[in-house]
Amino acid sequence: MKKIIIGSLATTLLVSGAIGIHAYAQEDDGKLESKQLTGITKTLISEKEAIAIAKKQVNGDVIKIELDEDDNRYEYELDIRTAKEDYDITIDATTGKVLEQKLDDDRYDGDDRKALTKSPSGKSLITKNEAIAIAKKQVNGDVIEIELDEDDNRYEYEMELRTKNGEADITIDATTGEVLELDLDDDDN
Structure with a gap:
């Protein structure tokens, strides 16, 4: 026995x-890594391969790449910036197939500001460039993402900045310019 x-x-x-x-x-x-998906091991394409596939679709600079799981499928989500526009591209991380390509209208060039200049209370909103200047007084870094968002009937600029030590998230009241939240994520921790 x-x-x-x-x-x-x-x-x-x-x-x-x-x-x-x-x-x-x-x-x-x-390869990037091997993942267990519903009992089957699948090999994923690398970030470099995903970037090469995305650049065949849009010739620009990759400003962000993320590996996400969506419905038991791994996907690379890339943000690509050209001289004039930003694009969001989603790639199947197993097959390398482009699942989605769309124009990103969140770029902070100020052109889209014409559509929204006042808060629900009727007060004027600060511009994206003014919000960026306020953020850069708080954190020394480059803005990699900015979004004007409504939260509890108040407009806020939510920004992500890349610093020499990592990334920072900052939220600024779009009416007053007040810094509402600052979160520093340094790479050392």
């Missing part, structure tokens, strides 16, 4: 070890 248990245990360990080595080898051969 002991021989059967020891034999079964040894077989289980051997199979488990082989699976672990297989997953490690996949990671080592240039």
Whole structure:
């Protein structure tokens, strides 16, 4: 009886070890990582491969790339900036297929400000450039994302800045210019 248990245990360990080595080898051969999806191990394309695929669609600078899981499917979401416009591109991280490409209308160039200049209370809103200047007084960095958002009947600029130590998120009241929230995410922690 002991021989059967020891034999079964040894077989289980051997199979488990082989699976672990297989997953490690996949990671080592240039792929981003190996993920377990509904019991099946799938190899994902690397960030570099996703960027190359996206740049075939839109020739510009990649300003953001994220790997997300959506309905048991891994996807790369990329933001690409050209001289005139920003684009959002979604790529299947397993197949490399472009799932979506759309023009991003959140760029902070000020052109879209004509549509909204007053708060619900009738007060004038500060411009995106004014909000950026306020943010840069608080944090030394480059704005990588800005959005005008309504929260509890108040308009706010929500910004993400890249600093030399990581990233910072800042929220500014779009009517008063007051800094409502500042969150520093440094890479050292």
